[in-house]
Amino acid sequence: MSAIINNNREQEHIVLNMKDAGCSEDTIQRFLLCYQADDIKGELKVLSNHRQALLDEVHKGQKEIDCLDYLVYQIEKGLKTKESGGR
Numbered sequence: 001m002s003a004i005i006n007n008n009r010e011q012e013h014i015v016l017n018m019k020d021a022g023c024s025e026d027t028i029q030r031f032l033l034c035y036q037a038d039d040i041k042g043e044l045k046v047l048s049n050h051r052q053a054l055l056d057e058v059h060k061g062q063k064e065i066d067c068l069d070y071l072v073y074q075i076e077k078g079l080k081t082k083e084s085g086g087r
Contacts, residue, residue: 011035023050 014035018028027050034042 021050022054 011032014031015028018031023031027046031043031046034040034046
């Protein structure tokens with residue numbers, strides 16, 4: 001009985017951690033299926049896929065920031081040119 005309680009607590013801890021990491025309910029369920037089947041490679045694959053999705057979002061955000069930075073640079077460059085008698 002104690003092993004079942006410990007297993008449930010461990011599983012609850014895992015689910016909370018996955019929710020904190022932004023995992024969807026579907027991702028959590030896929031992970032838990034692997035966990036219950038003692039499929040460690042499957043668990044790692046689920047986590048790796050979620051990590052890659054998060055990293056893709058970071059890279060997309062970085063590209064958007066780079067575009068904004070370039071636009072700001074172009075506007076500031078034009079402003080300096082205008083102030084110095086150009087355009």
